[in-house]
Amino acid sequence: MKKYRIRAIGMLIAIACASCGDWLYLIALNLKVYEQADQAAAAVAILYMIKPAAGLLMNSWAGSIIDRLDNRKLMILLYAIRIFGIAGMIIATSLWQIYVLVFFVAAAGAIFEPASLPYITGLIHKRHWQKFNSYRAIADGSGFVLGPAAAGILVGAGSVEIALGANIVLLLAAVIICIALPSVKVVLEQSSEEKWLKIWREDWRLVTAFSKKFVMLTLLLLVFSCITVMTAAVDSMEVAFSSEAIGLSKPAYGLLVSIAGVGFVSGSLLLTIVSRHFRSIQLLAYGAAGGALGYVLFAFSQNFLSASAGVFILSGALAFANAGYVTYIQEHIPVEQMGRMLSMYQSIEAILIIGMTAVLAGINQLTNVAAAVQTGCLIMLSLTVLLVIISKRTLVEKKPDIL
8 A cells, every 4th residue: 555655645646746847848949939939929829729730630549549558658768758859849930940849749749648648547546536636637737837936937037948957857857667567468469460541440439339339438538639729829918918918027927827736726725625426527618617707817917917917816726626537538438449549539529629729829819919819718708607507417328338
């Protein structure tokens, strides 16, 4: 039992290191591109389109590999790809070089998420899933707070490149922890000698059959994915919105992101206390609704105070939504099919993210950034109303059998 707890804590530390590094990467990269493109919001928006484009390319087939490989070894390889990609960004001298490297880093990240969840599901006992996901929210939240704060300090005292270098160090720490953790034998399928094209088609048939059999589950996950799409599209305008619509300086924007991190940690701490009183679907639906309300408050803010309140609320609520989403997936999707299910659902999500980011960027060009952000947040709010209605009507389902 002691060894099990050490492994769980190690996994949480690795998640915290990666989360902190992700925020360092996100903020430093946004600032690097924004400055190199002469403060063009469209250049930053392209970054938010590269990630789903990479996800679309990788997720359509990556799940077939994820469910047939050792997830821990795959995670280590993906960490290595991200480390080398970020190292390349430090010495990159042009926007197109940065965009190419961002694509490779995003491609590795797109595979990492559906690869890590089956591993964590196998590593953590079923009765501890929701509790672990509550603590995982704290681990993510610590990165949410420390990452932007560290980025502000490193960028202010040094440069964007130093912040990216710190991200590499944190990813190396996560790699060392993953190497120390055991492999989890959750893969039931042996390597097949069949052609990959045939395997890929069969996997898509499996996902389609699963989705038809569990319609309410599929509908719930797709609506939540649409909400995620809107948050990504709105976030692509965040830097420009904070600067142009609210008039925040770079230090004020960094403080705003840190406040969002404090909100996420506060929500995560509250989650660890109350999570046992809620079902995963309730955490998912009500958390998404609270997050949408926070986004709307942020979108219609005229000053730093109201914007801070908005990001604090949305971050705290999203801690509930994310934990509920992960737990709900663990409860309803067989672990040996999880990589394929997540990857192929995320392919659909990637298409929508690219489309909505382009739509909001178009609204920004035709009107202004405030109108674009407000439109996105109102759409998000409408989707959360639908999500709550679906969650109320969803029947209790047993974990599905292998198809």
